[in-house]
Amino acid sequence: MTQNIPEIYGSLVFNDKIMRSKLPKDMYKALKKTIENGSHLELDVANSVAVAMKEWAIENGATHYTHWFQPMTNVTAEKHDSFISPTGDGQVIMDFSGKELVKGEPDASSFPSGGLRATFEARGYTAWDPTSPAFIKDGTLYIPTAFCSYSGEALDKKTPLLRSMDTLNKEAVNILHILGNKEVKHVSTTVGPEQEYFLVDKDLYNKRKDLVFCGRTLLGAPAPKGQEMEDHYFGTLAPKVSAYMHDLDVELWKLGIPAKTKHNEVAPAQHELAPVFDTTNVAVDHNQLTMEIMKKVADKHGLVCLLHEKPFEGINGSGKHNNWSMSTDTGVNLLDPGKTPAENIQFLVFLMAVIKAVDEYADVLRISVASAGNDHRLGANEAPPAVVSVFLGDELTEIMKSIENDTYFTSHGAVQMDIGAKVLPHFVKDNTDRNRTSPFAFTGNKFEFRMLGSAASVANPNIILNTAVAEALRQFAQELSGVPAEEMEHAVHELIKRAIRKHKRVIFNGNGYTDEWIEEAEKRGLYNLKSTPDALPMWIDEKNIKLFTDHKIFTKEEIFSRYEIWLENYSKTINIEANTMAEMVQKDLLPSVMTYTEKIAAAASAKKAVVADISTACEASLISKLTALEEKMASGVEKLKADTATALATEDPLENAKAYQSVVLEDMEELRKAADAAEILIPDALLPYPTYGKLLFSI
Template identity: 45%
Template sequence: MSTLRFNALKELPFRNYRKDNSIEVPKKLSELFCENVFSEETMRAYLTKEAFTSIQDAIKRGAKTPRNIADQIAVAMKDWALSKGATHYTHWFQPLTGSTAEKHDSFFTPFESDRAIERFNGSMLIQQEPDASSFPNGGIRNTFEARGYTAWDPTSPAFIIGTTLCIPSIFISYTGETLDYKTPLLRAMHAVDVAATDICRSYFDKNVTKVIPTLGWEQEYFLVDSALYQSRPDLVLTGKTMLGHSPAKGQQLDDHYFGSIPTRVMNFMKELEIECMKLGIPVTTRHNEVAPNQFELAPMFEETNVAVDHNSLLMDIMARVAHKHHFHILFHEKPFAGVNGSGKHNNWSLATDTGENLLSPGKNPKKNLQFLTFFVNTLKAVHDYADLLRASIASASNDHRLGANEAPPAIISAFIGSQLYSVLEELEKVTDGKLSPEEKTDLKLNVVGKIPEILLDNTDRNRTSPFAFTGNKFEFRAVGSSANCAEPMTALNAIVARQLQEFKKKVEYNIEKKNLKKDEAIFNTLREYIKDCKNIMFEGDGYSDDWAQEAEKRGMSNLKTTPEALKEELNQKFIDLYEGLGIFNHREFEARNEIKLEKYSAVIDIEAKVLSDIARNHIIPAALNYQNRLIENVKGLKEIFGDEEFKPLAKEQMELIRSISANVSDIKTGVDELLSAKEAARATMGSQQQAEMFCNDVVPRFEKIRTASDELEMMVDDELWPMTKYRELLFTR
């Protein structure tokens, strides 16, 4: 056959057994770690003591780097990069496109007619001016105002990819508004650092001078053969399959999860890990995920800004390495209908510069009270700002995953485990006001004192919870696999920062106005918060209809779609939160909401066009081709057996002909209705209204076309079917 599908299938044996795909690790992974990173160790080797001290002050305390010191750092960075074979440099940043961006400039600088040098100075290091006219801005600036600035972020180390020195940077407009993911994340991290450090120093440990939000992401993804990928226009253009009948064998046997990793995939993983080690990405875990051809990669915990940069960098590296192994990587949250989708669980905690995890209990009641303070305040923050968290993970692709059998629902609830829940119930019973000596003893020894023992045994997890406590961290499970971690981490750090500020005010009020001792003031405040946020605590099955009904009774939001979530995002309460913390001004926040709405509508618009094209130009012609064969067969039977005798003999063929006609008709009318609805949505004024039109009037029309097409897939001769099938995409090793 000459179809793309069969040409792709012919190449598979060649791809599967190529010897040059074999990967051997050249040395210990630990010896490769940070090989291509301008790390602290490299800085010590290349910088003067003055320059090294200055950049460490910038990293650890946010101090500004003087221009003369920046010149020294730039020269050292250039010398190191040249020693690694670099020829160019770029400010590497994360615009609101959802991917990374870079503009390469050469170190090469001619200075006479026949002479040249490699040049890189402090001004080049600190700032660049990429054209900002084509990046999303949400109406925050005019198209003709093209100037934008990238500025070096010294808290995330520079690195080399190929022959290019990459300098992690923020991205802002000419008028100073943020146009990237990194800038608000850095501001949110600063806010939670200040608030959490204040709590620690005031009530628990005066030696704490900094609190660092940490992140450990878990990246799920699918691998499909690159030839099969290219044979599917829907995968190429949308990242997901717009149609396709479920294979006879899917994930029913649970035989893929944690199973033996296929050789070809293992070679991909080996090379990926080598590249990660060189770039300082501390990946430690790899395994098969639940769905066929689905896998997961996870690193050690890092400071959140660096972890976000590493995840963005990783996604780029994964695509490059996959290409070398004749794979294409799918980050779409739900690339295959009826098959588990992919998430990016964000494991979040707070660490002090004294080496403590604030969400981990200690060996004495004081440390456990510290743990309870940050634990309960996080729950309270999630309770008060649940809709903001939901909006932070909203996208057209994640809408397909949330609420499915492998992902948490759109209802933002928290799972903490039954034993820890019992501890909170005991705290809730504490008498309001001053504690009696007996109450103090019982509270500290029998309730607070037992927390480490409880958490040691409470190792169960609730996979249906969007926000689960897992022993010493919270796991934000609802984040989608294609997302930039920065947005949900900005929201989470911001809401916790605000909540800790409110907590401090409340405790100080209890101490000053109610004459309570410090511990009693803290307990009373925590007790009040536990009562306030019990609604979001849920230990059961988040997939069940009963939970949706129960959540509604509790007054919890169930924002199932992106337009619903983004409409709630513009709540004045959320704008005030971000403005009050200095993370966004109202113009920046509204612009980002606009960008997300526009992207949602654009994604659905593209999917509608792609589905219509495939249906008309691939599916209908294949169906009619097969139908014509059947018609010729029926005509032949009639010629041989006569008018009466051929009828029972041609019964099956006649039924197939009718079924094909009915499904082709459904596709034709479905496409017409879809395109009409799409045009009506495009003509709608206002981003929110347009997104709602695409969501409510366009997306539901996909199903009619898909159903008819998938039925035809099971009727039409396999050799005539043009689209690579699920059984081939999912089970090709």
């Protein structure tokens, strides 16, 4: 069915066009002032907006509203209230006030707080974020909100994100004014998060306890074919996948989410969706919504969308590339080098601020993507290593060298590509190649942070990026403050030269997958925080506490609460995986092995009964192999259960996480080896769960 895309795009969003048509002019102007300048929203404006929002929502079939927020769980939360208000005569009216718009009161006691709230202290508040548009979904008006405790601590991801956007705006505008660009009044960070995912058949999914409970397979021998033929990447879309992607696009477009690109990814059954960039907090909201809609649309197509970072062993996992940049209210992308980047002082200052920020706060950037799932993916020759480095490309690297050494930079100019066939058009070659092994790569007019896992909220990395870059800009502004205009160019040149010499260790344009780079990174003094328990203690390092408290992104209490939540989340994740694996092996796989062994033994006995001296060497060999694997699995399950219980009883949060990482995960790995070896020997009809071959090649 043909869709009129401009007509349906944003049709379920209370966007600027709707606000302009529904609100009185003075109220519309007041709301726009709040959205664009962050000024205080008066109650009369909130009341006017609430009435307009309610009328529009009801016109579009909504009966309820909800304050939609992002607690520290990687998923969103919502409590639905109807618009009805009894009139006392057995009738109701549809009502929605400004007070209900701007403030909600969900129970805060059951969300992760890391000790900020006692269990018996239930009150929490949600506060409307007017910079992120409300929308309608499933007959409910969704109002994006921040979430805080009764005493004001941030219990969510939106609040610190908005704080970080404010601090970057302040520092970026300040240094632009110092550089002579007085026209700029506001700087926004923008993000376009690419989203990788797997699609599997729903019936097969429901037969896998590990996928249902953990989002990833804990057992499973490789299929005869994986991704080695390199034929799935950008390949022809299967009809069922194409139909899913079409419906997904339509649902996202209705919600004003600018889904742009879709294609097959490297691994079988793996795909990608990429949107057009948006203001950071809106992009974060959109990505959370995208992940939810992806799963709902998949269900309607008899599929399941897997967002785990590593759902299948032996093939690529799924990431989420965070394309990040900065733009002014005058329409300038501050990371656009222009045609002559060597002469673009403004660009070089902001570029160097990002490099400095990544070098000085690489540890917290690594932490921003840390999770039990992502640990399986980072450094696995499918994703960047756990070492954070910056890729600049040849031209920018040469410019940096020329500034550092006070030499003249000679641009090679634009190069036309001539592929050889006369019928093909000529086109201008990009000034640098792309480096898919780099964790933090400059890609023309933005940086692509490639370490994020597929299931992660993009809030955390952008909180870190915004704050770290703001701190770098603040320090640059201190150095340049008071410099006369006629001396500014020289002062900036010297500032950049000093910064390059101090931070060039983080620049690496080579292959990040090699062991040689890991060795080189260690020599350069770069962090290699391989696992989540290795990384998380750096979160409470004094320099990082100072960064976040100085810029008022987090209080010290909020910092420590997140440290505790993340450690607990890591341990709980592996605990669930260990329990699931033990159950699958003990209750499902071992009985299958025993059943098959009995069948083989019966077959051997039947043969002997017919021909007494016939050979049963094949049956005997198979029985011996299965019995040996059965014993390994039985002892492996008992060891896993015992070590999991020991880890669970460890009270210190960090030691608890380390016990799961160093002991329980190792037990799981050993148990899997035996289980997968047994799986290969058992006929599919006797296996208790679908194989990788069926899961990955059934659509």
